[in-house]
Amino acid sequence: MMQKEALLPEIGVITDIRIDTPDVKTFRVVTPDGKKPFLHVPGQCAMLSIPGVGEALFSITSSPTNTEFLEFSIKKCGCVTSFLHSIEPGQYVTIRGPYGNGFPVESAFLGKDLLFVAGGIGLAPLRSVINYCRHYRDKYGKIDIVYGSRSMQDLVDYREIIDEWCKEEGINVHLTIDREQPEWSGHVGFVPNFVKELGFDTGKTAVLCGPPIMIKFTLAGLQEIGFQKDQIYTTLEMRMKCGIGKCGRCNLGDKFICKDGPVFRFDQLEELPDEY
Amino acid sequence: MQQVIRDKALSLLEAGKVDRVLAWKEGEFFYDQTPHVFKTAEEINRSLVYNGFSAANLSKYLVKETLKDGMIAVFLKPCDTYSFSQLLKEHRIPREKVWAVGIPCDGKLDIDRIRKAGLRGITSIREDGDRLSVSTIYGEKTVAKSDALAERCENCKSRKHIVYDELIGSEGEALDSGRFDAVEALEKMSPEERFAFWQKELSRCIRCNACRNACPACTCEKCVFDNPASGIESKAPASSFEEQNFHIIRAFHVVGRCTDCGECSRVCPQSIPLHLINRKFIKDINEFYGTYQAGENPDERAPLTNFDKDDMEPADAFRKGE
Amino acid sequence: MQRIGVFVCWCGSNIAATVDVKAVAEALGKEPGVVFFEDYQYMCSEEGQNKIKNAIKDYALTGAVICSCSPRMHENTFRKAAAAAGINSFMVEIANIREQCSWIHKDKVSATEKAIVLGRAAIAKLHLNAPLTAGESPVVKRALVIGGGIAGIQTALDIADAGFEVDIVEKKPTIGGKMSQIDKTFPTLDCAACILTPKMVDVAQSEKIRIFAYSEVEAVKGFVGNFNVSIRKKARYVDEVKCTGCGLCTEKCPQKKVPNDFNLGLDQKRAIYIPFAQAVPKIATIDADYCTMLKTGKCGVCSKVCTAGAIDYKQKDTVLEEQYGAIVVATGFNPIELTKYDEFAYSQSPDVITSLEFERITNAAGPTGGTLLRPSDGTHPHKIVFVQCVGSREDGNGCGKTYCSKICCMYTAKHAMLTREKYPDTEVYVFYIDVRTPGKNFDEFYRRAVEEYGVHYIKGMVGKVSPENGKLMVRASDLIEGKQLLIDADLVVLAAAIEPDKSARPLATMLTASMDTNDFFTEAHPKLRPVESPTAGIFLSGCCQGPKDIPETVAQASACAAKVIGLLNKDKLTCNACVAHPDEMLCNGCSTCEKVCPYGAITYESKEFRMPDRTTRIRRVASVNPAVCQGCGACTVACPSGAMDLHGFSNRQIMAEVDAICK
């Protein structure tokens, strides 16, 4: 799975750039000979870089079941991401990975009803696992997706959600936006409250991803309605340089996010310093 | 003197004049003191020390400490008061939040010089007049204090306190030191020799940033070397140029602000004589633009923010050296 | 990543003959970010500009690099073209491949290589360009003229005539300046008062002009369009409104022994005085140094005789705060102190006088009523020696000035001629180094003095003047005849060099306006912007900029007024876009930048910041006034933390150019 040299990157070619929201674009990456760079598990990450600009770790947003390419949904916020947002298809990048543990799709998730809760760009890491579960639909129970963003325009993958997820049986998609918008007929309100309002069956396994404040309140909300911490997963983000647990940056206590994470269960996180 | 300082610290704290006291805290051995903010009388009685190894210049800590509420008392040796005064001039410390106590200093000791004299396993040191009694794992030794004096103290520029609220002991005078002798000796070398000298010295640099972080003039919110937007961000001595560049820019940024307190050389883990670079600038300023001592006069314009229509040209500066 | 277009100009054969323009365009086309390249005969032509505009639109360019002549030639042309095509005009960079490449090199290979490097540097810089917009600031529609001599008067009148309000600040009790002390003017010999006083009256009567006489500028803050000026009105001890200028008090005042400065101390005035009959404003002023009442509290004669009740011994200085859009400096000149020239015995004999004193002695309103009499004994002088260049045109090592005072040759000719005309029995000698008469009808005038009036012009130096038995023995050399002369003169008149008024230096500091080593104000450009100071909004009128005669002064005064009118006519000023700007999060508040700013554009303010450690802190940070900043960049280098940077010439831009060049 992993490339043979952990620290020496390989070349990737950006073949397609999709504009998702005003500050999120999704990049499709293949090898120069048009193949998928490597195999991965949902929730894993990869290091993308533009030489001279920098290297950064991104969640792989495409599903492992996609055999043609990798996709990354990237929000413009720093040096590397700004540069990526300014490029055009055909641009070479370097890529190395995959890194991290990924979601336990072949163990803990098997046979479970799944509840995905995402806010903003937090959908990016979940898209991979959601599509994986959709692909192996019979391995999992009911799937609920709660997704919210600042506005309708800030909903990542909106087309895919509407055209595919919403139409699939056994998947319930609950969308919300923070403030009223004339063209929006759906729910309005913050994600944590929406989750409480929806009031899920406590037998589900939940996965949270989004801004820290959303995570904090959603976690509290889920616990309020009866979820235990060992039922709730999240995926974390931190500054990384190596991606293989050596450069010393991304540890929470004795756990390295790049190696032991980025997917953690909340009961595990409870045992660790909250330096994230 | 240690007792006098402890008593002063206690009385300031007890009288409610200050909330905290910045001084030196004793370490495992005689020489490894740590700057410390004392908050209780008990702490002061237990571990506030002042002796030949109370070397750290405490003035820079005030930048951070005065962001907190309340008054802080600080003990400043004469050369530390120059740094303090310079920081006040640059608006880095609110004067009203500091109670500065000037304390006397007859030169600080350099443990590395004692070690270099061949003493190993030093467990304690006693000051006996002008001699030091050193206990080591391998036996007792004595060393002349003058042989253990730090370079900066051998060439002490001043025993005068520039700014303080109260003074312990009597006021000293600015001294006529030979602090530029080493610079002069280098100037007399050929460029090749100078280059070889600095290559040898600077190639040892590990870019630990101790010189920068200890320097009381380096109080930038964010150093240009840490700032990716500066265009010269760098973290490692990746080439001989990076070594030269870091030290030239570092020294250039403190031209006219460096009080020559010598902390840079004191803290360098690789014993690079960094103060020589700063002193070269000071010497040049004194020779080209008239004597200027940073930190001495808060109203004086610094040499780089000042000019004279008849200043010398760079080419004349070279000729002057010949 | 920018989308850059590269445009290489042939400039006919000016560039193309030595630089392979096609090769340059192609090489630059390979640089990162370059999506379009083209070469053309004349990029600055309309067709060339259209090519740029079209490429910007067709290829969605974000910036353009033009390899052409010097940016000093066509930067603006290309910026306008870019703006017309819809991108910010500052997204254009010029590679100077003509003046700094094709014209100085002969070898086509190396010239082409260099052109490519220069192009690369421009591209590297452009990658870091950001759109810039020049700020705007409103203009206060009122001007301040400092100095009420003929220069100030003329400037004020012209500005007022254009419909703008003007204030004149004059430190003396009346406007009029040096011209009011002069008798006749060269080369027409018309009476100075006759042509000046009507202008003074015009000033007094103009609704647009306020005169703050007996006042001085105390502080200047602000910047072009928005100056805040503090004006100190000195106490006259006379109510300006009530005083009718009847002059009764000046006749009754018992204190008669006050040196009359208007007559240069040649006679005396009273402690309450009006400088001269046509003074504007015609208001009495008490000289506090001599007034018995003010000194001892006993007297009060003036108060008793004043029917208007205008005398107010308790009057105090007042400070006015006024706003102006433009400031005109018209501080004028003075003859130099002659104490250092004792070889001419100025301090030893009252009969050695300066030319200005000579003016007063021959003036009908002067101490002698216009009769030429010796100050020592009131007798008529029969032999007068004029000495030119006293303190002018010295070698710089002496005590005098290195420059030519410009007006002395002509007024000396005038004095000599007038003397010979009125007193044909008087012998007149003029000692000169050169006689300089460049000016309309000037040389004719001088020749008349020599040819028609028989003035003895002697090329030579006066070595010494010694008072002996009521005579002044003048020892001199005649360089043409090659002999020593000894003249027993009755009167010696020294053409003293003129220098800027002493008030100019502190004023320049207040205005942050630059001066030369002689304390003359520096003009923004010696040829093309002669009536402006480099400091925006400060204008120069008259002798404060350099020695001038009256016609020149008036011409400059009007030119200066035209510039002021041009400024005041604008509602808003467009500021320089390439200004310094601090990164507040990096700023230490150390004040270093403030100290090197020649324009006072940097101030400090305490602001609350949310710090990276999530605390809030009040920090002292620099703030640049973009309306004042001229973009020199002194602050950017002075700043130790690199917080200060310059738009258009940022640290990273310049370093990118360095990198590209050294590659």
Next chain:
Amino acid sequence: MQIEEKFEPTIVAFCCNWCSYAGADLSGTNRLQYPANVKIIRVPCSCRVNPMFILRAFQRGADGVILCGCHPGDCHYTTGNYYARRRMTLLFSMLDFLGIERERTRLEWVSAAEGAKFAATMNDFVETVTRLGKNRRLEDLRCNK
């Protein structure tokens, strides 16, 4: 015998916009020759030149750096060149102190009217630096491949 290739130094010239850059233009207008090794960077004023730029040039492979500004007293911004003079005097002296050849740095005052002086200065500087040879003491080997 092997014929050595003539050493062609890289020279960076920082020129202030108002005097020296115009002086350089004038030298072009008058067709006064100087070697193509000299590449000019336009800055608003000599006081805009940060020591960082000069060190950077040497790092990146420059063999000589010259800074040109208005004559003292003639600065477009009144005082900029006075500050530049002090900064460069100290910087150049420091480089000399560290053993860097002093002839590699120069500060010259060139007015807008001194096209001839500009060309002459550049000719002289290029010749001086060529004689010194490649900058070895303040180079970054990474940049010299």
Next chain:
Amino acid sequence: MKKIALQNLPKLFSAISESKALYLPVDTESGAEFRLYREGDTLSEACNTNRSAKDFFFPQVEDMAEFKVEGKKIEVLDIRRESEEFVIFGARACDVKSFEILDSVFLADPVDTYYKNRREHVTVISLACNFPEETCFCSTFGIDAASPAGDVAAWIIDEELYMTALTEKGEAFLSAHAALLSDADESKVDKKKEEIAEICHRLPLQNLPVEHFKAEKLMEHFNDPKWAELSQSCIGCGTCTFVCPTCQCFDIRDFDTGNGIQRYRCWDSCMYSDFTQMAAAQPRLTQLERFRQRFMHKLVYHPANHEGTYGCVGCGRCLAKCPISMNIAKVIKEIGGEK
């Protein structure tokens, strides 16, 4: 057990350096430093070199790759040259132990091939410490200054150097130079070991209360209020990190050479404020968190991940070099419970 007279060491050194690069600690004006053997160099007696021996495998700056960029295209060049075989002669017990700790990080899967390449090419000749310093506390971590690990262990006793092979590589080394060595019996070495042990007993820091640090008390240590006080004097430089033989944090950076992009890694320090700085967040906001991270890593996190092995070898370099004399010994005493 083999031995060689000290006066014959130069012969041994020349012999080694004929086939391999030989590095040994040499006294310089500014203290002892490892350096490539040059004729005339003698083995330093100093306990610690200024810089630790980690440089051999984890140099401060290491080029990783080069990229050529043209237009949108990028080419990756692996610029590594295979490391040459080399010998470290005279590494102390603490430094040798540090290699083991570094191995546990760099050689853990996924392997850091840059490190591995260098590591595989070394033969380590360790040297027992005859004169431990007051700053030494290796015994705290179970390291015996008298019996250093490595491929060959060596002792200086009187005028002779005793050597014994500990690994196959060591055997090969000794046999390769057998001509210069003579057989020796172990009794003298045993006696020396006792002597050293006796000195170690007298060291003031030999028994720091490190056993109080336990992985299961991770959060308790993390939340210890004493961190605030301990960290307040820290000036946030990287001295302790850079002289530390086990600190292994690094940064990966790009340098634009003008002809391409060079990617290199360099030492970094968790003490630096920008170490974990992200575009929008900073998980370790103040020096307290950074300071705590460094010591928690060495005393709690590392043992938790590596079967109880502490991330410190007690060499004492940080004690000698810290500008403000705040160090791991003080931290262990404060947090570890004593005092």
